[in-house]
Amino acid sequence: MDTETPSQEPETVPETLGNTSVFPPPPSVYRHFTLANAAWLDLLQSCKANDATLLADAQASEEARIAEQTKALTMAKGALPYAPPTIDLERTLSPPKVEWIEEDGGYQLFGQRWPIPDTAPSLEQLGIRPLFSADDLDHRHVLQQLLRTLLQTYFELTCDLLRPIQPYDVWVPAPHSEGGTEDAAPPNGTWISSSRLKDRLQHMETVVINFLYLLNQLRPTQSRAALATMMRTQVQRKREAAAQLRAKCEAIRTELASLEM
Numbered sequence: 001m002d003t004e005t006p007s008q009e010p011e012t013v014p015e016t017l018g019n020t021s022v023f024p025p026p027p028s029v030y031r032h033f034t035l036a037n038a039a040w041l042d043l044l045q046s047c048k049a050n051d052a053t054l055l056a057d058a059q060a061s062e063e064a065r066i067a068e069q070t071k072a073l074t075m076a077k078g079a080l081p082y083a084p085p086t087i088d089l090e091r092t093l094s095p096p097k098v099e100w101i102e103e104d105g106g107y108q109l110f111g112q113r114w115p116i117p118d119t120a121p122s123l124e125q126l127g128i129r130p131l132f133s134a135d136d137l138d139h140r141h142v143l144q145q146l147l148r149t150l151l152q153t154y155f156e157l158t159c160d161l162l163r164p165i166q167p168y169d170v171w172v173p174a175p176h177s178e179g180g181t182e183d184a185a186p187p188n189g190t191w192i193s194s195s196r197l198k199d200r201l202q203h204m205e206t207v208v209i210n211f212l213y214l215l216n217q218l219r220p221t222q223s224r225a226a227l228a229t230m231m232r233t234q235v236q237r238k239r240e241a242a243a244q245l246r247a248k249c250e251a252i253r254t255e256l257a258s259l260e261m
Helices: 015-020 028-032 035-050 062-076 089-093 098-104 139-162 197-217 219-260
Strands: 106-109 112-115 169-173 189-193
Touching: 028 089, 035 062, 035 089, 062 089, 098 106, 139 197, 197 219
Parallel strands: none
Antiparallel strands: 106 112, 169 189
16 A cells, blocks of 8 residues: 655745735744654654653754754654654754743744834834823823824815925025026025925824824723623623523423412
8 A cells, every 4th residue: 555755845935925025924834743743753752762862962953963863763663654854853843942032032023023021112212203291191182182183284285285286396596696597506595395295294194103102002901991891791691691591490480380289
């Protein structure tokens, strides 16, 4: 009877795709987590239990570890019809050392480094100008102010778009400057914007980022409130179900009492 040999070389995903895609695929290492490889790992661990020197050198190269692993599994596989996998089973399939990650202070995920403990960066760290004072912060009041600012800026931006078309940049010569045209401007002067579209768009972006930053600070409060509401709903449903059961039991007792009479 022919026995199918499991594939040892999984398809690889380009590293750039995993780092830049909006919805990146999972790391290609997940393809190694098969039932066959898990059985090989169990066999390798049983071999290590019998031989303490097996894969004991933590500084050995990956090629040396795979060669030593293949030799041990080949001797212990018995009647298995296919060869051991050509990957480092212990380092690939074993869970990561949490203490190492905590000691390093973070981990890599889809090309980004995430710190431990997970902390959100401040607006200053993001290079965004904060539009509120952190002292005695009233989230509701500040959010209402930011919303009004956003609506006012949007209204002003709409008014700018409704104005007649005009050159965006206008050359304004300095006082008492001579010569020069718009194509060949004199050295004394400056270019000014004919509208404030860029400024308003930049201000709207800053307001929105500040708004979302404050909303993210309220996520724990929102989660606690949602959990409390869900628990109250569950308690109310259980009370209603218990009341219905009591009413049904009372009706059955009444019916039984009438039959006994």
